[in-house]
Amino acid sequence: MTNMEREDGTTRDELVQRVALMEAMIAEGRRSTARYGWIFVMWGLIYFVAMAWVVYLPLKDWAWPVCICVGVLVSIAKGRRKRASGGSETLRSRSIEAVWQIFSVGITLYVIGAIASGHGGQPSYYAAILFFIGVAHGISARILRWGAQGLAAAIWWACGLAMFFFTTRNEVLAIFLIATFFGMIVFGLYAMMLERRRAAGMVQAHA
């Protein structure tokens, strides 16, 4: 094909360059999410620990606040260490970071408000939390054009939907565990596996 020129003066080469740049940014965004796959696994495990504490241990009221605080502190500490060790950042990976930061602020405000006002046990409260996590996964998936994360979002939304129909304590617990296992832990492990495979590929290429 010859080098054509569009009405706005953009040549074919420029368009090809732009597409290549966008593809590179999407790939870098996915790699960035994969590098943080451990966060999904960690939060999945924190949810499991908090629920086990609520069911089997004393001082149940402290289970979620303690576990969430530990999770936030570990995330901040490990995130800072990773950033200090150096890692490339693109506009897209910063967008993903912004999505999860806002989501964290929103869900914290929501949970604090619900607990402080005594509305923490309503079915729509549990459903809303699952929908929030699903929205964050869904936005990331759309931005990165990543089907696996889209599947994680669908799992959270399906479980959020189920929260309205199954409202007994055991049912709520089971739905939350299913969503956490498949939407957090399995997705996080998958992301970590991708990152490990990519790192191994880079080592082979250098060798």
Added chain:
Amino acid sequence: MAEFEQEDGMTRDDLVQRVALMEAMIAEGRRYTGRNSWIFVLWGLVDLTAWVWQNYSPHFGGRWAWPICLTAGAVLTLAGKMLQKSETGYSSNDLCSRVMSVWGMMGLAMGIYVASAMLTHFSWQYSYIAGLLMMLGMAHAISAMFLRWRCRDWWRLSTGQAEWRSSPAIRGKRRMPSCCLRWAS
């Protein structure tokens, strides 16, 4: 200022070009939001209409007010977007598509959330309305961060908090959480 070269071989001109490109993308993203601001107005009117219908004309199919108005809102939004896209001169860049991803996903999640709450008759709960406001607040805040647009608005997040404060458990008995409905619209 003298021409300098960084360790990664990027010159000052390269950096200036990149910054200019990013600023152009952000400006285009804001213009895109401005072009789509009719959607905010539309949904404000949809919420207001449904609320007025439910509360002031409950005998004229008041229980169908929200389902009908929300469906009409969704249809009008889709029709308007299609019309807008068919017009000449419609353009969007990467940042615009990211903002659209935020609102698209929020709309999809909210649609499922609202429909399931209405089907199971849980839409009267305070946590349901607070959840809606929080979702809207999050979408606004994420868009604001993408577009570096401060006036769009952290207040939406705080309206979710206001919803809890308006509940009977906190502030005596009230029939409807009107403050949040007013803010939502």
